[in-house]
Amino acid sequence: MNTFISLTRNFFQPSFFAWKFSFAIVMLAMGACSEKPDHENEIPLVVVTTTHLYDLVDSLAGERVQVLSLMGPGVDPHGYKPTSRDLSSLAKADLIVFHGLMLEGRMGHALEQADKKGIPSIAATSDIPQALLLSSSEEGTDGHDDPHVWFSPEIWSVCVNTVMNKLIELDPKSEAEFRENAQVTLRQLEEIKVWSLDQVRQIPPERRKLVTSHDAFRYLGKELGLEVIGLQGISTSIEAGLADRANLVDFIKKQNIPAIFVETSVNPAAMNEIAKESGVFIGGELFSDALGPPGESVIGPEGKSFDLDSWGGMMVHNVSTLVKGLGKKE
Ligand SMILES: [Zn+2]
Incomplete structure (x- = not known):
């Protein structure tokens, strides 16, 4: 109650308006400043x-x-x-x-x-x-x-x-x-590309199957010789129906697929359920329609470090996750 009274009182005092007004001016000036340097320096x-x-x-x-x-x-x-x-x-x-x-x-x-x-x-x-x-x-x-x-x-x-x-x-x-x-x-x-091909060759041929949330990996599959099966189509905008889920569970069991994968930009709930029903584990998170977060990196060709928010880091992370999840030849 006391706080309310003091706030109301302050609100009607001229100094409160003055403060609000100068705050607005500062904010406007800051807004203007943040746009100006680009044009001054002519950086497009x-x-x-x-x-x-x-x-x-x-x-x-x-x-x-x-x-x-x-x-x-x-x-x-x-x-x-x-x-x-x-x-x-x-x-x-x-x-x-x-x-x-x-x-x-x-x-x-x-x-x-x-x-x-x-x-x-x-x-x-x-x-x-x-x-x-x-x-x-x-x-x-x-x-x-x-x-x-x-x-x-x-x-x-x-x-x-x-x-x-x-x-x-x-x-x-x-x-x-x-x-x-x-x-x-x-x-x-x-x-x-060369490194990825070499990595995928270490997976036994019968296990080169990528099961994931949506059909984002068909180009990767074509490039690296992986069979790709997505629960949803090439867009995430249509939710998969129950019949599709049952078919996928069947497919995973019949093909002896050891692991399936979730994507960082798609809700993993459906894939988690499918993993449970098929008795397989989630092999990891793949970057499909968005790159990784800034400030994290992964080791790729020749021990070089690649940022996860770069194309190279995305590819190295995905290929390494696939090889780890599907397993190497013995
Ligand atoms: Zn997509």
């Missing part, structure tokens, strides 16, 4: 949708641009709805890099609005030859091209070049640096 702002694209732009452009990702680790892009803060970030962008292939299923309107305002944008997947895409005619694709192309080093390298060319258009004076960084990135894609 590149707004990206997913963590994969954040890593891609960051590794190509380094300090030459300021990168802002709308989605963070653990966020599912299929169902992601932009917030009002995202809309204002998009409106401030000098360039928008989105994934395309309908990955950002609920962002179409926001991206269209930015386009109408004349903000340059590019779908990182726009130059991928149709022949490389897992096509819509294949089973389990919900009628669309499979968007999870970052799992194919060959296709992701096409995206590296697409984004590099757009960055050169944005900041032509940094062309040499962008090209050099792209070469480093492409070399790393190749290095990790």
